[in-house]
Amino acid sequence: MNVASYPLPRSAPLLQPDALKNFRLEGPISRVRLWNGTEAWLITRYDDVRAALLDSRLSESPKDPGYPMFSESRAALVGAEDVFITHTQGDEHKRLRRVMSRELTVKRVEAQRENVRKIIAKLIDDMVEKGSPLDFVSNFALALPSLVITELLGVPYEDHEFFEENSRLRVALDVPADVPIRATKELSEYFSRILRDKEKDPGDSDDILTRLARDHVATGLISHEQAVILAYTMVQAGHETTGNMLTLGTLLLLRNPDQLELMLSDPSLVKTAVEEMLRHTSVLQLGMVRTATEDLEIDGRTIRKGEGVFVMLNSANHDPSIYPDPDQFDVTRTERNHVAFSYGIHQCAGQQLARMEMQEVFSVLFQRLPNLRLAVPFEDLKFKEQSVVYGVDALPVTW
Amino acid sequence: MRIIINREKCIGAGNCVMSAPAVFTQDDDEGLVIVLDPNPSDDLADAVAEAMELCPGKVISTE
Numbered sequence: 001m002n003v004a005s006y007p008l009p010r011s012a013p014l015l016q017p018d019a020l021k022n023f024r025l026e027g028p029i030s031r032v033r034l035w036n037g038t039e040a041w042l043i044t045r046y047d048d049v050r051a052a053l054l055d056s057r058l059s060e061s062p063k064d065p066g067y068p069m070f071s072e073s074r075a076a077l078v079g080a081e082d083v084f085i086t087h088t089q090g091d092e093h094k095r096l097r098r099v100m101s102r103e104l105t106v107k108r109v110e111a112q113r114e115n116v117r118k119i120i121a122k123l124i125d126d127m128v129e130k131g132s133p134l135d136f137v138s139n140f141a142l143a144l145p146s147l148v149i150t151e152l153l154g155v156p157y158e159d160h161e162f163f164e165e166n167s168r169l170r171v172a173l174d175v176p177a178d179v180p181i182r183a184t185k186e187l188s189e190y191f192s193r194i195l196r197d198k199e200k201d202p203g204d205s206d207d208i209l210t211r212l213a214r215d216h217v218a219t220g221l222i223s224h225e226q227a228v229i230l231a232y233t234m235v236q237a238g239h240e241t242t243g244n245m246l247t248l249g250t251l252l253l254l255r256n257p258d259q260l261e262l263m264l265s266d267p268s269l270v271k272t273a274v275e276e277m278l279r280h281t282s283v284l285q286l287g288m289v290r291t292a293t294e295d296l297e298i299d300g301r302t303i304r305k306g307e308g309v310f311v312m313l314n315s316a317n318h319d320p321s322i323y324p325d326p327d328q329f330d331v332t333r334t335e336r337n338h339v340a341f342s343y344g345i346h347q348c349a350g351q352q353l354a355r356m357e358m359q360e361v362f363s364v365l366f367q368r369l370p371n372l373r374l375a376v377p378f379e380d381l382k383f384k385e386q387s388v389v390y391g392v393d394a395l396p397v398t399w
Numbered sequence: 400m401r402i403i404i405n406r407e408k409c410i411g412a413g414n415c416v417m418s419a420p421a422v423f424t425q426d427d428d429e430g431l432v433i434v435l436d437p438n439p440s441d442d443l444a445d446a447v448a449e450a451m452e453l454c455p456g457k458v459i460s461t462e
C-alpha cells in the first residue's frame with residue numbers, strides 16, 4: 001500500500017489537506033511516512049480524537065521511545081529542550097499548569113478587555129496614518145498579541161521584534177537543525193536575566209514575571225529554570241497562534257463576503273464567527289504528538305507500544321458527522337465543541353485570552369476599515385505549510 | 400440538579416465559567432474551578448450541559 005508522506009499537502013490554502021477526508025472514511029487510524037523514513041499513525045475522526053487526547057496510554061513525553069518528529073529541526077529542538085509544559089504529565093504538569101492558569105483566568109482576561117480595545121484602536125490609527133498598502137501581519141496581527149503579552153509579562157514592548165522572530169523560528173520546520181535551538185536559547189537568556197533581577201528585588205509591579213519570581217520561585221514551588229521556560233512558553237504559545245488566527249480569520253472573511261456581511265449585520269455573531277474561524281482553520285496543523293506506551297485498540301485496529309501517533313485537531317474539526325458541510329465557513333454554526341485548542345489536560349491555557357483578543361478585533365476591524373481588502377492577488381500569498389502553526393507570511397492590504 | 404466536581408483534575412481552562420458564569424468561577428491563586436451555585440435551577444440546565452461538554456478535564460458531573 002502507498003503510504004502518504006507527512007506533512008500532508010493542501011490543494012487549496014484555506015482548506016485542510018484532502019487526504020484527511022479519505023483517512024476519516026477508511027479510518028480509524030491511517031499510516032503516514034515522516035521526513036526520516038519512519039512511520040506514524042494519524043487519528044482523524046472527531047470522537048477518536050477526543051478519546052485519544054484523554055487516553056493516558058498515549059504519552060506526550062518526547063522521552064518515550066518512538067516519539068515521532070515532524071522534521072529534523074523539530075527533532076533537534078525537542079531532544080535538546082528542557083521540560084516544556086506540553087510534554088509534561090501528572091503532578092509535574094499540574095504544578096506548571098496552575099502557575100499559568102492562575103494568570104489566565106476568565107476574570108483576569110475580562111479585566112484586560114478594555115485595554116485590548118484601546119490597543120486595537122491605536123494599531124488601526126497607526127495603520128491609517130501610515131497609509132495603505134501595508135502588511136497586515138506585522139502591522140496588526142502579530143503586533144496585537146505582542147503588545148498584550150509584553151504588558152501582561154511586564155517586559156518592554158521595544159523587544160517585540162526579538163520575541164516575534166525567535167517565536168517564529170522556534171516552530172519553523174524548514175530551517176537548519178540548529179536554528180530552533182538557537183532561538184530557544186536567545187529567549188531563555190532574555191527571560192533568565194529579567195527573572196534573576198526580579199528574584200533579587202521583586203518590587204511591587206503588577207505583572208506575571210514579578211509574580212513568578214515572588215510567589216513561585218522565591219517560595220520554591222518552581223525553579224528559576226522552570227520559570228524561564230514558562231515565561232517563553234507564554235510568549236511563544238500566544239504569538240504565532242493568535243497572530244495567524246487574526247490573519248487567517250481576516251482572510252476568511254474577505255474570501256467569504258456573504259459571511260462578512262452577515263457578521264456585520266448582527267454583532268452577536270462575532271462570538272460564533274470567532275469559534276468558526278478557530279474550527280475552520282485549526283492552525284495547529286500537524287496535530288498533537290503522542291507515543292503509545294502500551295498496545296491499544298481503536299475500533300478493532302491496534303496501535304502497538306512504541307508507535308508514534310499524531311492526533312489531528314484539524315481533521316476532527318472537519319468531521320462531517322459533527323460539522324455538516326465542514327469546509328464551508330459559516331459564522332452562524334452553533335456547535336461550540338471544536339478542538340482547535342486541543343482537549344484533555346493540555347488544552348490551551350491561553351484560550352480565553354485568545355478568544356477575547358479575536359472577539360475585540362472582529363468587533364471593530366471592518367467597521368473602522370470598511371473597504372479593507374487584499375492589495376495583491378490571493379494566489380500570490382505565501383502560506384506556512386512548513387510550520388507547526390499554519391498561517392500566512394505576509395498579508396498586504398489596502399482600504 | 401446537583402453539581403459535582405473533581406477539582407484535582409481541573410486545569411483551569413475556564414470553559415465552564417464562559418458557559419455558565421452563574422454556576423462556576425475560578426479561584427485567584429491557581430485558576431481552578433469553584434462552584435458558585437451547587438444546586439442550579441432548571442433554566443441553567445443547558446448552560447451546565449455545555450460546561451460539561453466543553454470541560455477538557457471531565458471535571459464536572461451532575462446528579
Ligand code: HEM
Nearest residue numbers: 085086237238241242245284340341342346348349350354
Ligand atoms: C488562537 C490562538 C491559540 C491557539 C489556536 C492555541 C492552541 C493551543 C493548542 C492546540 C494547545 C495544545 C498544545 C499541545 O498539547 O501540544 C495549546 C497549549 C497551550 N497554549 Fe495555546 N493557543 C492559542 C493562544 C494562546 C495564548 C494567547 C496563550 C497564552 C498567553 C496560550 C498558551 C498556551 C499554553 C501555556 C499551552 C500549554 C498548555 C499545557 O500543556 O497544559 N495559547 N494552545
Ligand code: SF4
Nearest residue numbers: 409410412413415454
Ligand atoms: S472547564 Fe473544566 S478544567 Fe476548565 S476550569 Fe472548568 S472545571 Fe476546570
